[in-house]
Amino acid sequence: MSTSVTAGASAHRSPRDWALKVAPWVVLFVILAIVPFQFPSFRVEQICFWMTLAIAACGLNLLTGYNGQISVGHGALFGIGAYTTGILITEFGVPLFGATVASAVVCFAAGILIGLPALRIKGLYLALVTLAVATLFPLFLEQFSAITGGSGGLQITSPQLYRGEMRERPIRLESPIAGLENDQWKYFVFLGITVVIFILSRNLIKSRVGRSLVAVRDNEVAAESSGIPVSQVKIVTFGLSAAIAGIGGSLFALDQGQLYPSSFTIVLSIYILVAVVVGGAASIIGPAIGAVFYGLFSDVIIQQMPDRIQPARAVILGVLLILLMLLAPGGVVGGFRTLQAKWSARRSSAHNPSPDPIS
């Protein structure tokens, strides 16, 4: 179905089609560029959090959407990224974004570590193991409270010049550009990282490696027999996915400045999964749409309701997940693609009526 759509598009390629393809992206970037100037500081802060979630969801999507390995434990990897960043900055004085790079490396290793047993444990059982990881992670943070601060929290500090002397102070992302507030600066830095990560994953998916990810998901035996090193692909995907989730976690740490085990429970893992599923698994932009949906829903819409009704958030998200699986397993992007396919099928059949219906 999708191949026929792209074939149709390339056959009709004209300046007008090209403009139609590029226009939405231009609009999107204009909107993204003016957002921090249109909204109050606390909203900009919230949007920064949505971006960390989008990055984590992008990582999970590579693993679950494209490679077919289910993880209900990406909240734990997000947490490992966050705590690695916090500890490196506070204890070892690593520069802020240097810590982000290090967190990606640490999470890559953690992902490989989880990916190894995942070679033998599949499907529902992998979901079980990752669920157990997610449940265990906050307890793990409490157990090693000497390093993580336990339930008292980890305050991320770095030596800073304060009233003429160097002191340990809470970290801040200071804007180097006059006229740009600190939160606006943070927004653009986060946005840059998010966009780069999404573009890199798009390139990965469109490459030979990306096609082997999908081949492994669709049929392992067939992939193996056409020469794809299945085990390698699965392990490296787990590592990459974890590294991306770790970058999300690292930015979360830089954003919050303090970390508590209660932020990294099973519920976080579920929300990352929600972002992937709502936006559309196995689509590049899906996780970002899902993260924005989740953010709008839980930070804007639900906040309008009285306190007593707040838990309805979980009920609505839960029901939504189930309904999506029953009615539109492709999420927002999947639904959009179906509509698009129907529309272009109607258009092309109007030009040259073909005997075989496409959808």
Place this chain on the structure above:
Amino acid sequence: MTDFLQILLVGIGDGAVYAMLGLGLVVIYRSTGLLNFAQGEMAMFSTFIVWTMWSLGLPMWLAILGGMAGGFCVGALVHQVAVRPVGDPHEKPLAVVIVTIGLFLGVNGAAQLIWGTLDRSMPPLFGRGQVTVFGVAVAWQKIGAVIVLGVMVLLFYLLFQHTKLGLAMRAVASNSESASLVGIPVPRLLMLGWGLAAAVGTVAGVFIAPNLGLGTNLMQLTLIFGFAAITLGGFDSLVGAVVGGFVVGALSSVMPRYITIFEKMPLAPAFILILAVLLFRPEGLFGKKQVTRV
């Protein structure tokens, strides 16, 4: 030595509760082939029903029966509206996992909406007393848990081995297509299985609530212990759930006591157990080996 025995017995008492939750998980796995990640939340929900009835002045045993009935309805309903329509768990594992995760969120949120986020207290079913044998004190509550588990296993045995209904349920579990061809109403039996599993979970919740305090995250750790139990015992074995429950209970009680690194994470031994069994003996101790055809 006394110290060790003491801790071991506490663990076995806890293990009986994990086994109860495990029984429900096994019943669901056998009939529908899926791991129900919402089992713990469903048990929490029906334990709240028990609490509500009890705090309205009903005697405890009646409240428990009411909670089990409520749990049964929740389980049956959940199967009808959410689980059945998604399809086969082994063909579409992601969809099924997401549905059970959706249930997890939804049931948890519903409980918070109805009962709020404060922890409630519930009295131990068998009182706070204890009996001392050879210098080892055992709480009646723990002994009670083992006895109740025994009764449950007996009832399950009678149901599955000595009634027509049980025979039909086993037929559905072993080959649902053939079962439906000989006229067994498969969907209705699957619904019954989900109801039963949820009802059994209620009892597990009633035993745990006095220890942990009845809150909406009552079962989140217990669920993993329950899964560890059935992973060890074999996902489709009722006997396995019981044996696994006791082993997991004992390990999670003894190991944190003697190995400092597990001190604050009693869940860690259970996690290691899940991982090790899935890696080296995926069928568990009593389960059937699964063969996939290419």
